[in-house]
Amino acid sequence: MANNSKIWKGNWTFILAAAGSAVGLGNIWKFPYMAGENGGGAFVIIYLACIVLIGFPVMMSEIFLGKYGRSSPVYTMKKFVSLKGISSYWVLLGWFGGLAGLMILSYYSVFAGISLAYIFSPIPADSMNPSQYSVDFFAQFQSSPMRMIFWHSLFLILTCIIVARGVVDGIGATIKVIMPTLFFLIILLSIYSSFTGEIEKAISFLFMPDFSKISSSVIISAMGQAFFTLSLGMGAIMAYGAYIPEEQNLTKTVSLIIFLDTFVAIIAGIIIFPIVFANPELTPTAGPSLFFETLPVAFYGIPFSFFASALFFILVSLAALSSSVSLIEPGTAWMEDRFKISRTYAVIILGSTAWLLGLGSLLSFNIIADFQIFSMSFLDFMDFLTNSIMLPLGGLFIALLVGWILEENFVKQEMKIKNEIYWKIWIYLTRYIAPILIGLVFIFALF
Numbered sequence: 330m331a332n333n334s335k336i337w338k339g340n341w342t343f344i345l346a347a348a349g350s351a352v353g354l355g356n357i358w359k360f361p362y363m364a365g366e367n368g369g370g371a372f373v374i375i376y377l378a379c380i381v382l383i384g385f386p387v388m389m390s391e392i393f394l395g396k397y398g399r400s401s402p403v404y405t406m407k408k409f410v411s412l413k414g415i416s417s418y419w420v421l422l423g424w425f426g427g428l429a430g431l432m433i434l435s436y437y438s439v440f441a442g443i444s445l446a447y448i449f450s451p452i453p454a455d456s457m458n459p460s461q462y463s464v465d466f467f468a469q470f471q472s473s474p475m476r477m478i479f480w481h482s483l484f485l486i487l488t489c490i491i492v493a494r495g496v497v498d499g500i501g502a503t504i505k506v507i508m509p510t511l512f513f514l515i516i517l518l519s520i521y522s523s524f525t526g527e528i529e530k531a532i533s534f535l536f537m538p539d540f541s542k543i544s545s546s547v548i549i550s551a552m553g554q555a556f557f558t559l560s561l562g563m564g565a566i567m568a569y570g571a572y573i574p575e576e577q578n579l580t581k582t583v584s585l586i587i588f589l590d591t592f593v594a595i596i597a598g599i600i601i602f603p604i605v606f607a608n609p610e611l612t613p614t615a616g617p618s619l620f621f622e623t624l625p626v627a628f629y630g631i632p633f634s635f636f637a638s639a640l641f642f643i644l645v646s647l648a649a650l651s652s653s654v655s656l657i658e659p660g661t662a663w664m665e666d667r668f669k670i671s672r673t674y675a676v677i678i679l680g681s682t683a684w685l686l687g688l689g690s691l692l693s694f695n696i697i698a699d700f701q702i703f704s705m706s707f708l709d710f711m712d713f714l715t716n717s718i719m720l721p722l723g724g725l726f727i728a729l730l731v732g733w734i735l736e737e738n739f740v741k742q743e744m745k746i747k748n749e750i751y752w753k754i755w756i757y758l759t760r761y762i763a764p765i766l767i768g769l770v771f772i773f774a775l776f
């Protein structure tokens with residue numbers, strides 16, 4: 330249950346853990362391909378608007394809930410039920426988040442597994458047509474279920490080992506090293522890519538919105554991506570919030586995390602698109618394979634390319650690990666409390682479930698490619714259900730709880746917001762803007 334002895338020391342531990350959760354495949358792999366699939370600039374603008382207008386208040390709210398509950402999301406909600414008299418249905422929010430986390434982890438691990446495999450698969454130096462080689466290599470990779478299962482399993486095992494040991498002990502030290510190194514490397518890569526690729530086309534694709542491209546599916550994808558990239562709507566950030574020091578300034582903390590996360594996504598776009606536009610074999614609409622087809626091309630021909638490419642994919646895999654752990658941390662903490670079992674057991678049960686479910690996404694690349702649910706592949710369906718529906722729905726209820734159900738003075742005091750004007754803006758965002766925007770997107774996109 331509540332365990333006050335476990336509060337993290339210093340402000341940086343929470344920032345590192347939350348940034349470690351937020352920055353991951355969502356930024357480097359997913360953002361570029363979603364922007365590519367959804368027409369570029371129009372998607373990017375809506376995505377940025379969702380980050381500021383929805384992501385910011387929802388992230389503050391999640392941390393606030395976790396900090397007050399000082400426990401896993403399910404127990405945090407129970408604490409609100411018993412101490413604040415809210416309906417016991419709110420506990421469902423914790424459950425629902427755990428389920429969403431497990432579902433996301435199932436396919437996250439498939440792609441994180443591919444990035445592990447790519448540590449060992451640079452384009453050979455004697456290749457005649459590197460971009461064609463890269464496209465063919467991915468096609469071949471995805472047509473081999475056994476190979477994909479191997480890497481998917483390996484990644485999930487690594488995730489489970491870390492979570493079993495306790496997230497901060499398991500990743501705290503690594504995040505301190507990988508984050509700065511990853512930043513450094515992607516900045517270098519983006520400079521290299523700008524000089525060697527079609528940077529002007531890339532910039533206009535990413536930042537000149539063509540409003541005729543906006544459709545309900547672009548809007549719902551952009552909102553889903555905002556939730557996904559910030560790890561919001563399922564209790565991951567709430568679970569970490571349970572360990573945040575009492576006095577830590579939430580606004581500064583959240584602004585920093587959001588800034589870092591957005592920065593990495595934009596830089597990833599600036600690495601990928603100049604290369605895409607410089608190579609006719611690559612197309613912006615390639616989908617989930619875009620990252621894996623493009624990045625090896627970026628490394629081809631640079632000095633020490635094998636080494637640089639291995640280092641890059643190691644960093645990406647580590648960034649994915651520091652995200653994946655946050656996807657099962659809430660469920661693990663809950664099972665530990667609820668069934669009085671060890672973290673190891675809890676993790677084995679959750680990890681195997683995610684592994685099995687992941688097979689569905691993995692096989693939708695090959696064996697069950699023709700199997701469709703609502704005219705989507707199994708992978709696309711899982712992705713749509715979690716990103717576009719479950720996370721925004723979780724976020725909606727979090728905003729409603731903090732904005733409407735809990736007493737304003739209580740929230741204001743706990744948040745420690747002293748500036749009246751800022752408080753008014755904050756509560757306005759949480760109470761009206763975020764829920765109304767999420768609601769509108771749902772109404773337009775789904776009906």
Ligand code: TRP
Nearest residue numbers: 351353354355557558560565652
């Ligand atoms: N935000 C991570 C990424 O961008 C993925 C992730 C980790 C996540 N924890 C989450 C997504 C919780 C949604 C909810 O790669």
